[in-house]
Amino acid sequence: MTSGAARGPQLLRLVHAGPGLTRAEAAHALGAGTGTTTEVVTRLVAEQLLQEGAPTSGGRRGRPTRPLTAHPQGPLVLAAVVSHESWRLQAVQLGGTAVAAAGGHHDGTDPARVLAAVRAAALRTARRFPGRVRGCGLAVPGLVTDGHRLHAPLLGWSGVDLRRAWPRELLDGGGPGTGPGAGRGIDDELLVAGNDARLAAVGESARGAAVGARAALHLHLDAGLGGALTAGGVLVDGARGSAGEFGHLPFGDPGVACGCGASGCWGTALDGAALARALGEPVPRDPVASSHRVLDRAAAGEAGAGAAVRGVAAALGRGAAGLVNALDADLVTLGGLGVRVADVAGDVLQESYRAGLMAFRRADPPPVRAAALGEDGPLTGAAELVWSRLWARC
Ligand SMILES: [Zn+2]
Structure with a gap:
């Protein structure tokens, strides 16, 4: 029998994979009784990780049940993608939906300027959601070595340190917050960077055609x-x-x-x-x-x-x-x-x-x-890779 403590992270993963999951479906997936499930849900709602929607009639035997989604004050992941001519950034909540987005164009001449634009947008977004950002993922068009060094021959960029895409203020203090990664700051493991095609593969397997x-x-x-x-x-x-x-x-x-x-x-x-x-x-x-x-x-x-x-x-x-x-x-x-x-x-x-x-x-x-995700694949994959590392810490 899985302990109640272990069921919290399990339920968070389930809602992340399928937001809108009902309490009845959650109980079934957890292999837990109504009492235990209620207890786990109540705790995760109190910790501002999940929220319950209005009752629907989707429960077993037609009983009303309440869909579980991300808490409006819950943890966020910042995900960004740099392409050959533009960049985009999103703040992604549990369940995979974006709660904020930014973007712009670039002419490819200066990687430092592109990363500065991403960094400024990341800082604005982090300040808008104080204490809630838990990790950052970046998808780029080229080869990434040592986890953070970009070589993009078509852009003429070589050895670009991708950690510079994220503001110091954010890395030093994610704020107290609750939930996975809370109070630990954003360390290197939660600063993910990867090739865009590889991250698109992650996106497809998490939320797309695969x-x-x-x-x-x-x-x-x-x-x-x-x-x-x-x-x-x-x-x-x-x-x-x-x-x-x-x-x-x-x-x-x-x-x-x-x-x-x-x-x-x-x-x-x-x-x-x-x-x-x-x-x-x-x-x-x-x-x-x-x-x-x-x-x-x-x-x-x-x-x-x-x-x-x-x-x-x-x-x-x-x-x-x-x-x-x-x-x-x-x-x-x-x-x-x-x-x-x-x-x-x-x-x-x-x-x-x-x-x-x-x-x-x-x-x-x-x-x-x-x-299935088209141009959103790399961004989705960058966010999902960070979430998977957060779940590993739960
Ligand atoms: Zn070749």
Whole structure:
């Protein structure tokens, strides 16, 4: 029998995963009687962690029951995403909804200025919710080493210390507050930074298309191809936290050099330059914008562009099959330009994918589908990674 004390954190996780959970459903999920559940709920409401809504008739045997949601004074996580041209920040409450948001554009020239803008927004937000911020997560377009150092070759940023995205005032004193992480300040473990495609994978497994998958493979295509494998909702990290550089698997043409220093990388068969080569056009300066233009032309029925996109779709499907064969994933989600490739040439992608699967997987092939969270994936994942670390401390 689980003790009443252990059931508090258990119930917080349940409401976080499914806000609006009724008291009856909570009792069932906790395997607890009405009395124990009432006691746990009463304590968490008094600690300003949960609140109960008005009674609804959703209880067992039609009895009225009250939905559980985040307390309006409860703990918050700050989550931010920096992309190639903009940044966004949200304060996220238990259950995953945002209670505040900010954002702006940048020209990519100065990482210090971008981080200063995020830091100022974080400070304004933290002051608006005194004592309530428990952790901070940041998603960025590049490789993150040592947990906080960003290398973003497309922006020309190297060795950027991402801890500077968060105000000192916030790190020194989260305030007294209650609940997970309260009174401990925000230490390095609760300052999470990660590659945007990897964090999108976390977002999909927590609140998107991959909820409940045992081993979900997320493939995010933009300037290159990245992603991650999540196993039971947990990100597979690798030794340096950079597992998921799938675009550098040798599934491409060995005659094509990749910016990473290797040749024949899968990403070189999928990017804007690959589309330009297929069309006999010059290599684009902005590969993402160029890919979008070719996809627009293909969607409008232009034959050459259509053939180029089908080539990318075939390479994407074949590589996805190889990864499913190797990793035993039960779901593949596509993000970024991958969604558009699937829209324009989904038949080619699916056919190539099935053809690449080992025979024993073809009877019941793991589905390949669009990610559900779209552009919100990295931000959602950044918040969820911080929440998961908070739950580990409960
Ligand atoms: Zn490469």
